[in-house]
Amino acid sequence: MLYYDQNKNYRDFEVLRDENKCIQCQVCVRQCSYEVHTYDEKHDEVTADQTKCVGCHRCEAFCPTDALKIRKNQSEFRDNALWTPQYLKNIYKQADTGGVLLTGMGNSYPYPVYWDKMLLDASQVTNPSIDPLREPMELRTYLGAKPDAVEVHGGNGHPRLDTSFAPQIPIEYPILFSAMSYGSINLNIHVGLARAAEEMGTLYNTGEGGLHPTLYQYGKNTIVQCASGRFGVHTDYLNAGVAVEIKIGQGAKPGIGGHLPGEKIGPEISLTRMIPEGTDALSPAPHHDIYSIEDLRQLIYALKEATDYKKLVFVKIAAVHNSAAIASGMVRAGADVISLDGFRGGTGAAPTMIRDNVGVPIELALASVDERLRQEGIRNRASLVVAGGIRCSADVVKAIALGADAVYIATAALIAVGCTVCQRCYTGKCPWGIATNDPYLAKRINPEIAHEKLANLIRGWGHEIQEMLGGMGLNALESLRGNREKLRGVGLNETELNILGIKHAGA
Amino acid sequence: MEINAKGIYYRDLNKMIREAVAGGERSFVLRNINGQRYIGDGIEGKVKMDLYGTPGQDMAAFMKGPEIVVHGNAQDGVGNTMDDGKITITGMAGDIVGYGMRGGRIYIQGDVGYRVGIHMKAYKDKIPAIVIGGKAGDFLGEYMAGGVIILLGMFGEDRNGRPAAGDFLGTGMHGGAIYVRGGVDEHMLGKGLKPEEATPEDMKTIRPYLKEFCQVFGLDLNGILDGSFSKIAPATHRPYGNMYAY
Known part of the structure; x- marks a missing residue:
């Protein structure tokens, strides 16, 4: 077994530097807060400690000569549908530290994205579509x-609202x-x-x-x-x-x-x-x-x-x-x-x-x-x-x-x-x-x-x-x-359609 | 301004108080208070209220400055997220007194319920304090981030000699200090905490609070200072700093 951090070389990303394009300007050195890039004055050379790269692409975005590319680490483990590299790396990390795994942003697993399984309706022939470039379109x-009911009195073109509203916030x-x-x-x-x-x-x-x-x-x-x-x-x-x-x-x-x-x-x-x-x-x-x-x-x-x-x-x-x-x-x-x-x-x-x-x-x-x-x-x-x-x-x-x-x-x-x-x-x-x-x-x-x-x-x-x-x-x-008639599901089963309260496309 | 609160709905009562404060009234005597909630919530400035009866939940929540004297018992949530001011309760108070409290002082002559002083915090010279004359339930000072809690265990109801503090005292505490008169067994404290004997310096810190406590309830300061005090302070300002694998 290894007596140092096993993940060190099982890194997530590779930093590819095109030496022909690199002008040693050190923008990447200054931009990377994880200290991936360092400048070696003696050899006038910028080098990378790839183990530290988190794949944020900041250096790539700022490289003035397009010399940098960040790729996923090409090194591959033997295929295993259960023991994917992510689980291996997590276990190595926890075996080293005994800590709780931390992350940022949202769930990254490939659970179904239901937005991508719903399609919107559009008007054809029987009801006209409206052109927002010439018609007012209300997004407010x-x-x-809102009250359960609205009471109004005094018709004759001068209606008055009797119901008092709770405070409302208008958003455009x-x-x-x-x-x-x-x-x-x-x-x-x-x-x-x-x-x-x-x-x-x-x-x-x-x-x-x-x-x-x-x-x-x-x-x-x-x-x-x-x-x-x-x-x-x-x-x-x-x-x-x-x-x-x-x-x-x-x-x-x-x-x-x-x-x-x-x-x-x-x-x-x-x-x-x-x-x-x-x-x-x-x-x-x-x-x-x-x-x-x-x-x-x-x-x-x-x-x-x-x-x-x-x-x-x-x-x-x-x-x-x-x-x-x-x-x-x-x-x-x-x-x-x-x-x-x-x-x-x-x-x-x-x-x-x-x-x-x-x-x-x-x-x-x-x-x-x-x-x-x-x-x-x-x-x-x-x-x-x-x-x-x-x-x-x-x-x-x-x-x-x-x-x-x-x-x-x-x-x-x-x-x-x-x-x-x-x-x-x-x-x-x-x-x-x-x-x-x-x-x-x-x-x-x-x-x-x-x-x-x-x-x-x-x-x-x-x-x-x-x-x-x-x-x-x-x-x-x-x-x-709440107009679910305007939505149709694609590739959804009966239960999912029922929960979403929508029909399947074609129905 | 004197109000007979008998039968007045809490919302009407509090509106009356807010409007009077806005109109410049600075002194209130509220009689026959019977469970009306939210009295003093969000009230700012130098206002004094004397409450006779039993105010309801969340009295003086988000309060900033006023002084409230309850001549009787109070329910849960006294001084919830309170910012500044002074609360005196001659009887007992319920659960979660001073939750997230940021400043001011709360003096309770009798016992308090569970979860008192959770997540009190302090910033520079803004140091909240709770002094409890009686005993407290479990989780006193949990997640405490600042301020002072003093538990005397002297003036409450004696329930078969149970200890002044409950279990899990100061769990997750990462700031402030809790003082318990007569000491507390280590097994009742949150993980990692140890009671230590209060030093003369500590006693100097808590003396003004005790002095005011005695003053408002007409008690003898020497009788309180007679006993020994244990201090519980956080083991670290980062109780969960090593929990994560980076």
Whole structure:
């Protein structure tokens, strides 16, 4: 047996350097925060320690002469459908350390992606499609509890509304930026998200790390989060945004808490979370004041009382086996918005086993939650925002047809600012300057450019959503919401079709 | 302002208080309180409230500054995620007192329930404190990240001589300190924690809290300082630092 790290040479990636193209400019040396590349002055040569490469492609993207390529390690083990290299490497690593395997981003296993097994309808002959370039197309969505009935009096062209509405948040696109804490990502990204949300008339979510003082100005576009660690939660914070989200769970790691390691708690993070520098920021698995639906109601109303009933209260749960029953309880507990996070949702750090083996695909959870709330006659009492692996505007449209009011995106937002989903967010060394608070690396994100790219993403998806809506002969997103007649399944069995509440293509 | 809270729905009562505070009222006497929830939640500034009766769940949650005196017992969730201020309870309090508390002081003359002081935290000179005159249930100071908890075990109901603290005291603790008068057995503490005798320096730290405790309840400070105190402090600021395989 080997007496040193067996994984050292069973590395995941190879760094291929074309010596004919390399000009020893050392851009790769400076860009790689994992110290893969080093410059040997004596021989005027750049060399690579391939064992350290995480496959983030930062060096390849910045190489001015296109001399670098990152490939999967070509070295292959004997084929074995059960003992794939990933399991071998994990076991070697755990045999060396006795630790819990960590990873970042969302579930990477090839579970079925139901978005890819559903197709949208379009109008032909019998009902005209609508051209969004010449017709108005309504994407605005109002989040918040809707009354059971609307009473109006006084006709004669002067109707008056008698029903009083709970507070509503208008959003111009059905796409919100999902919770990512200051700590897991840096302030430059938060500024980019906040400004993009402001420009596009949507919302971003602070995550559980508190709100940096410079971000209070974006309050109209902010959801603040209250999680089990209660970091940076105080009255100014609760009143800073338009909504407070109680985070019960997260799709990437249902049922467990979070540990932001002490080395990531620098002066600014310390200030925002209000804990000493260098201390672990531990979020317990449950809120220890919530052990039941009744307790959840208690926190929802404590927050409403503390904010004078002016803020919406979101409650976020991970999609799990009995989400539908839980969601029913959440609505009855007084949640204005239910955030439902599927098992492909991302994270800055999660135990690999949890990320890859716990939860439910968001498509199925969404369909069952929406259906259950309709059956119980309480669907109007809360909006439904879904998250966890929304990759494109077609996923958004399908989610809305399944019954969502809006979607949350976070992984897609990070990809918009450069992320290559290398899944090493937990190291704090993100070479793209995203999942890091190292000032040298964080500077790689320019908040202005991040703002522009994020706004562009929403804008682009918005156009596509309008095109798809128009194609179906609809001129308002409201007409698509929960309209499962607009979806057909391909390659799905009877059970899956039943859960999704859709017919098979051709039927 | 004096309010007879008998039969008033919590939402109406709290609205009344919020509006009065917004209108400049700084002093409240609430009589016949009977289970109304959320009293004092999110209230800011120099406000004083005297509560007669038994306030309901989550009293003074997210509170920032006011002083509340409960002449009686309180239920669960007192001072939940409280930011600043002072709470005095002449009787007992229920579970999860001071959950995620960030500042201010809570003085309880009698016993408290389970999960008290979970995840209290501190930042620079903002140090929350809970002083419990009686005994506490399990999980006192779990996940504690900062602040001070003092458990006296003296003024509660004597339940067949059970120890002042419950089990799993300070589990996952990574900041702050818990002081137990009369000591605590090591087997009752969270993993890795050891009780140590409080040093004169420690006693200097807790003396102001004890002094105020005695002052608000009219007790004799020397009678409290007579006994020995154990201190439980975190073994590390990174209790789970070595749990992961990188």
